[in-house]
Amino acid sequence: xxxxxxxxxxxxxxxxxxxxxxxxxxxxxxxxxxxxxxxxxxxxxxxxxxxxxxxxxxxxxxxxxxxxxxxxxxxxxxxxxxxxxxxxxxxxxxxxxxxxxxxxxxxxxxxxxxxxxxxxxxxxxxxxxxxxxxxxxxxxxxxxxxxxxxxxxxxxxxxxxxxxxxxxxxxxxxxxxxxxxxxxxxxxxxxxxxxxxxxxxxxxxxxxxxxxxxxxxxxxxxxxxxxxxxxxxxxxxxxxxxxxxxxxxxxxxxxxxxxxxx
Numbered sequence: 001x002x003x004x005x006x007x008x009x010x011x012x013x014x015x016x017x018x019x020x021x022x023x024x025x026x027x028x029x030x031x032x033x034x035x036x037x038x039x040x041x042x043x044x045x046x047x048x049x050x051x052x053x054x055x056x057x058x059x060x061x062x063x064x065x066x067x068x069x070x071x072x073x074x075x076x077x078x079x080x081x082x083x084x085x086x087x088x089x090x091x092x093x094x095x096x097x098x099x100x101x102x103x104x105x106x107x108x109x110x111x112x113x114x115x116x117x118x119x120x121x122x123x124x125x126x127x128x129x130x131x132x133x134x135x136x137x138x139x140x141x142x143x144x145x146x147x148x149x150x151x152x153x154x155x156x157x158x159x160x161x162x163x164x165x166x167x168x169x170x171x172x173x174x175x176x177x178x179x180x181x182x183x184x185x186x187x188x189x190x191x192x193x194x195x196x197x198x199x200x201x202x203x204x205x206x207x208x209x210x211x212x213x214x215x216x217x218x219x220x221x222x223x224x225x226x227x228x229x230x231x232x233x234x235x236x237x238x239x240x241x242x243x244x245x246x247x248x249x250x251x252x253x254x255x256x257x258x259x260x261x262x
Contacts, residue, residue: 001038001039001042003035003038003039004031004035005019005020005021005029005031005032005035006018006019006020006032006035006036006039007020007057008039008042010046010048010049012199012202013048013049013050013051013202013206014049014050014051014052014053014195014198014199014202015039015042015043015046015049015051015052015053016052016053016055017036017039017040017043017052017053017054017055018054018055018056018057019032019054019055019056019057019062019063020057021057022056022057022058022060022061024064024067024069025060025061025063025064025109026056026057026058026061026062026063026064026114027063027064027065027066027067027068027069027070028063028065028066028067028089028090028113028114028117029067029070030070032091033089033090033091034091035091036090036091036092036117037091037092037096038091039091040052040091040092040096040098043098043100043102044096044098044100047261049100050100050101050201050202050206050209050261051100051101051102051103051198051201051202052100052101052102052103053102053103053105053191053194053195053198054102054103054104054105054117054118054121055104055105055106055107055190055191055194056106056107056108056114058107058108059107059108059187060108060109061107061108061109061110061114062104062105062106062107062108062109062110062114062117062118062130063109063110063111063113063114063117064109064111064112064114065111065112065113065114065115065116065135065136066089066112066113068139089113089116089145090113090116090117090120090145090146092120093113093116093117093120093145093146094145094146099210099211099213099214099217100206100209100210100213101122101123101198101201101209101210101213102120102121102122102123103121103122103123103124103125103194103197103198104117104118104121104123104124104125105125105126105190105191105193105194106118106124106125106126106127106130106132106172106181106190107127107130107187107190107191108127108129108130108131109130109131109169110126110130110131110132110133111131111132111133111134111135111169112133112134112135112136112143112147113143113145115132115133115134115143115147115151116134116143116145116146116147116150118132119146119147119150119151119154120146120150122213123182123197124175124180124181124182125181125182125183125184125185125190125193125194125197126172126175126176126181126183126184126185126190127172127184127185127186127187127190128172128173128184128185128186128187129172129187130171130172130175130184131169131170131171131172132169132170132172132175132180132181133163133167133168133169133170134147134148134151134163134164134167135167135168135169136167137164137165137166137167138167142164143164147164148164151163151164153220154179154180155178155179155180156178159178172184203256204259205243205244205246205247205257205259205261206243206259206261207238207241207243207261207262208238208243211234211237211238214234215227215230215231215234218230219231241262242260242262243257243259243260243261243262246258246259246260247259
């Protein structure tokens with residue numbers, strides 16, 4: 001897939017989406033939002049893709065957020081600013097249901113829309129020099145591409161409020177301490193770790209993985225009692241699949257399962 005602002009690769013049931021504007025700290029332009037929507041639509045619809053990895057080009061930034069220079073230039077000529085594009089900022093951050101697992105490999109600064117993209121992913125890992133923050137209030141904005149909604153659901157409320165209201169970034173180690181990321185590693189080890197995680201997920205039954213993600217995501221919006229009732233419906237869905245038969249058969253035959261995603 002050829003995209004103007006992204007690199008998109010697929011192999012071994014994995015898609016690697018790389019934000020590719022390193023000269024602009026991988027800032028989110030209108031075109032990047034369009035390209036991200038295209039890329040994640042492919043992830044969603046392609047049956048051969050089971051997991052997606054999102055990262056940034058270069059060593060400095062995952063993404064520094066919305067391209068405010070582009071927004072300023074738009075305003076000067078009376079055009080629509082880039083934080084109100086035809087696609088939502090980030091392309092897949094709102095009104096986009098994706099039950100396939102996503103991994104954010106945060107290779108540097110993840111600020112504003114950059115952190116919002118990471119927050120939209122299921123697993124987040126970071127290079128040890130990364131910095132994460134929501135600086136929108138410094139520019140008379142708010143993190144309205146999911147930041148003010150997802151961040152307080154991901155870390156303690158007081159920590160989230162400090163980040164949102166001060167606009168100050170936190171270090172990768174602080175992000176690890178507060179559970180915003182699961183691993184902090186040297187940059188050279190970041191993508192290998194992302195691939196190991198993706199490969200481990202791909203060894204599991206893909207429909208079960210997606211159903212588990214859906215169950216967790218929807219269950220968090222329900223009371224515990226209601227979520228427990230809905231668990232039975234998810235199990236019934238899996239019982240009707242070929243992979244449900246393959247799992248126990250492979251276990252009984254002492255071999256690795258050959259899951260097909262159907």
